[in-house]
Amino acid sequence: MKMGVGDPKVRTGILVVVGLVAVCASLPVWAAEPAASEPLEEPPDLFAADVIVSATRTPTSIGNVNQSVTIVTEEQIQQQIAASPGRSLSQILPKLVPGLSQNDGSMDSGTSQTIRGRQIAVLIDGVPQLSSPTVQFDLAHIDPSAIERIEVVRGATAIYGNGGTGGLINIITKQAGEGKPSFHTEVQGSGSLTRVLRGLSGTVVQGFQGKKDWFDYNIVGSFNQQGGMFDAEGSRTMPGTNGVGGFADTKTYNILSKFGATFGEHRLQLTFNRKESRQDTNYVVDPNVDTFPRTTARFVPGLALDEQPKLVNSQVSVDYSHPHLFLDSRVHIQGYYRNQQTRFPTLDDRLFGGTDIVQGLVQTDVLGTRAEITTPIPVYGKPQVTWGMDFSSQHGVQNQNLYNPTIFDATGGRVFTKTGQNQLLPARVFQSAAAFAQGEWTPISALVFRGGLRYERLGISSSDFTDSLGTSSPASSIRFDATVFNAGFVYHLNDPLDLFFNFSQGFNVPVGSIDGALSVTPGTAIQLTKLQPQRVNNYEVGLRGKWSKVQTSLSGYISKSSLGLAFDQFTNSLHRAPQTIYGVEATLDVQPYEGWRIGGTYTFVEGDQTISSNPDVRVPINGFNIQPQKVTGYLEYLAVPEWQWRNRLQVLYSASRTRSLTAFTTGLDPSGDPFSMREYFVVDFMSTVKAGPGTLRFGIENLLNQKYVVAFNQIQSLNSFNYAARGATVTIGYSMTY
Template sequence: MMSAKAWLWAVVPFLALLQGVKPADAQVSRLPEIESISTAAGTVVAQAPPTVERVNITDVQVRSTENGLALQLTTAPNAALKPIIQTSGNRWIATFENAALALPSGQSFQANNPTAEISQVQVQQVSNIQVQVEIISKSELPNVEIAPTAAGLSLTVLANGKTSSDTATRSDAESEEEEVVVTATRTEEPLKKVPRSITIINRQQIEEQSRLTRNLGDILANTVPGFSAPTQRTNTFGSTLRGRGISVLIDGVPQNGNLQSLPTQLTSIDPSAIERIEIVRGPNSIYGGQATGGTINIITRKPSNQLTSTLELGTTTALTGSEDKFGYNLQYQLSAKQGAVDLTTGIGLTTTGTFYDAEGDRIANSVSPDDTQILNGLLKVGVDLDPQQRLQFTATHYNNRRNNNLTEDASIDVIPGIQKARTLAIDGLQILGTTEGSYIRNTNVALDYTHQNLFGSKVQGQVYYRNNAFRGSGIPFDGRDFLGVIGRTPGESEQFGTRLQVNTPFNPDKTLQLLWGVDYNNEKSFQNIEVFDPEAFDASGGSVFRKIAERTFVPRYTVNDLGLFAQLQWDANDRLNLSGGLRYVNLGLKIDDYVTINDQAVQGGDRQFDTVAFNAGATYQLSDQLSAFASFSQGFSVPSFGFILREPPSGFTRVTDAIRLTEPQKVNNYEVGLRGRWSTVQASISGFYNTSDLGEDFRLVNNNLEIVRAPQRTYGVEATLDWQATKTLSFGGTLTWQEGENDEDEDGNFLALNSITVPPVKLTAYVENETLPGWRNRLQLLYSGNRDRAFQDGVDGGKISSYVTLDFISRIQLGQGELQIGIQNLLNTQYFPVYSQYFAPFFDSANYAGQGRTLSVTYRVTF
């Protein structure tokens, strides 16, 4: 039985959502005598005639759009409203003569912080015959378009840098931005022309989801079809797209390291530094290797045209915990522009408290984001050299540290049945001769140059540097049974590279274009093992770790990646768009002779891998709102050489030996889909099937992970739906179903892939309501389904069980800022993530529970 308290937690948000829901406005005839008006400067655009009948404004509605903001003034049919426009600084003011407010709520209307760029919209009666509309931006002067609608007059506030040419007129005469993506083609391309499945997470969505978790992997799991269920881990092992690997970029800089002993490509930047995330689902090689499951391009914050500061203060606490449960968040961003120079910078400090499950027990997860201290920074400086040329410097830094005296209690592994993991406190813990705790540090530095028209082509160049260092275990582990030492394994990767791309049109209309260029990346990696005194450890009962040596765990090695590419884009007519291209990939591995931790001698050398990857696609506009797409694409990747080199199989004596374990994989992907975009509904559905002659998977053997190389195939269906039912109420969700198998014995008998590689069916849903002006509420649900096919095939150790979680997000305009509230796991459901369910039959100490009810409160102000 659900307790009264639990019912209260469930019902209150629903009551809030249901308040203030209004029916859609009635549609009446258009006013032909008013033309569209666009203003971004202080000029009088239209003036009311000397004598006109008084016009009653009976309703005012404000809503955010992907283009910016829409303000609707409702009047009687054929009632002409004509404004006098004035501007002052960041204020846009329209005065309507012979007008009167006849609102149910009184003689004024106000909406505070309706979008990230607009701080206030105010409509008020300033005299008996005058109504004034004032729109105040947080940075530059708002760019406002005015147009008649069937129900009165529409004012559209365009996002920074947008003009009317960037928008498409909707059937109800409200302007809406045509969505543009970069990642799928490496150039700005309207989404409707891209023959791939793409998910875009904008700044507002990032802010919303950050109220629940700052773990980027879990944010993607809650929002992206094809992405695996949340793992609640800083280690991204167990996170896949369409059952395969993920390539992560930050402003085009690759975050995947070949070492991959601790995959942290999604634990590399804080959400506060992110403007937008573009996810291309399915294998591709447009940016290079490793994207066998898809590409995630994280785009950092953009500058504003005026001096703007944003301060964010917040706290998080587990509502089921007993102690050390509070975490704190402080973020500050500054943006400015002076002449040809613009600046965007930010710094933040986040501490997370202890995580508790729904039963009030501490969560036993050695790579959990709890008990961490995260320092992040962003610096972006741009210079417009002239109207055609731009130079931009970007630097990001992310430092995640965790230090406590807790570990998983391995004693429960011998208890019959499956047990919930539990923590073990090590009293008197001492780590001597080295620093304490685990850490993940990631630094990116990039210099970008763009020329919009160099001999008729657009040229973009980039040079970058990345350093990634990690130590995955804070407390050393007793590995004497299989490594012969008590140890801890810090590692580091260093990358530098360059990108050059040229977009050359073949005709003035740019309906036929060729994108071509070259990419180069050089990565140097290593991983050592800190060795601790076994006598001190045993004498202290396992609480004293005294470092006595440091040895090589993964030898220093270098991977070079050279790519040459060409991509053709042809807009055959207004409805048909065709694209296709190829990429030549050349990968090189270089390593000196070395001896493994188990004293196995390996002869070094150089190895080269190369291939050509192809892609082709088409989109067809079935109507103005609906398009169909189909594509074939190839992805290419090499395995983690670091994982192989540290514990090579028996008989592996020379790196130059062409053994199956080190061979690259090429993935062939076939995809078809439909994408629709109507005035109040956006939807998509796609199906995919991909194969590889030499896939990459893993299996558990004697509690150790082993790489499996075998023919592999994955397939599935993904769907998305968003519906703006009224101006204050919207619904939506995603569906992911996928399956996969490999043929380990190559006998034609395919067996299911494990449930981490191919997770169960996933369903997300949300309902969002503007309950009152300035107060928005959102409920979102995640369902992770059952999966027993891999268990029946003897791949998984047990069946995967379903679970449901419900989250609540609220945003309330308060003073000059916004109060943001998030409740993760609103109903306090006790559940186990798919990751822990998979490992539970092998060792219970990995069977950690999910977070119980957790509250986040943040106040954010822009000035």
């Protein structure tokens, strides 16, 4: 569905943004300027290596955060791109972040990807990207070329509201420039080593930034043409084609523009980001493969489908900030509008009891505001409180294209003849209003206490609706209250070593994911059960050390939910059941000699839940939430410092997991894994070196050319969903700033 300026929702979004600009512009008049004799404390550098914003919604030293956090820098992202032809954050981050499960190879991030076995809340510059808890493209909403850094907070958090039951990923885009205009150009090409000269891909990035007096700007545009993908044996593979959209044979555009105005300590900033991905392929999964014994999916030419998968995400936000406003408070106010349009791959609904060949079409519009104020309290221990309010209104419409099943069958699943379109679910509005406060107190220099509270009022409503069979359902609505809190401390045992403990709650409302949840009579038991928020209690204890040549962390956690979310692939539905998830995470980075780095991460996560048929029996949670143990490691060497020639060899080991399979084969859990998760070992190599005025990048993904299937895909009941991963693929790129 296309939207023009005349569309009412677009007009409303424009009015909200314009109104916020007007309010922010007037704030300098209201602000009381500090006396000239009172020296102002310099605000912390928001992008310093040891400062994190996402955990507390205000700049805070990592050493004072009582949670497990990871900061991924722009340098790390650029290095990983050298061995990631798809430029996919959902594939890059699991190699760097413990607790984050692996992506299934598609452009989607939510279906297969979790933190600590639970849902991830993804933000871009603080703007929530959540549209549905079962089909999320959140990490696909921005190209790496537009990113300054990524902050990952592991463990339940509700400081940003609905969604973060497992953790939070805040993507912070590139900041405005300094001084005279400068330009950045980047080109990159890649190709399969198992099918040379087939499936060539390329990327072009162009950016420019600068500052003139009070005005600054940064604009970055990128274009990526991804060709075919091939496995270790040279066979075509297209992960995500039958699920939520793959990277193979896609064209992707991304534009980030950021404009800022600074008057004294008052700053106003306008940010726009749009990313569009479209697939255009001649290949389709062979439906006959599902009649074979267990094997990987295979792909055949001859696809005739006019409307292929696409993903378009547009976001505009306006931010006002001041480091010393009333009561010497740090103030940040944001207004945003986001539009997401998704066209999914086709799906043979007959495999799940339906009668049609369908293709989902989803549009989501979100309007929101955020305000956070950090106020110091002039008493013993220098406490400070970050407080504020959030509001968002999300409108979603889900339609579907229908295709002729007779022609589909007669052509071996290759030809799709559209017969019509209908509305799959009633239009839904999801509104949220919340107030929060987060405090920090340092009674002695070695001890930091932190705690907070958030109250959120959620409303879900649907319009009158008549389905394709003529069955009508009246408009309905439901309201929920959610109050969550967190508390913990950091104790500095000695100069390099910190002990931390954290209790935190998170919640999630499964709106948009359960068919018919708003089609029943308001207030009935089935509606309340399906839509009641999932509340998660997370307990975590950990150690964090930072010596001159060694940096390490170790944490253990347990999270409980009396109304968890579990996906059943056999009925294509969500189940609500009590769940307990527990695990251990560790990181280690060592610089043994000058120019050398070595390190890695370890992730262990497991979980159990009750089942509806026998509440007294607990079974392992299936692989849609829980993935096997993960070990990553790297060895890095700066060979020639004057050339900045850096080489990195990195590995990822995914262990086996059979617990859910055992529950399935013994009949304890009919929604368990029908297959085991088998172990695999993947090696990447990347090298960067200064060449002329710029930097040359070279990398090989899957250096040993291992044939493997990502853990999540191994448990799929159908062969057509059991995709092989990409084989050895080489990437060469060059970038320069001038």
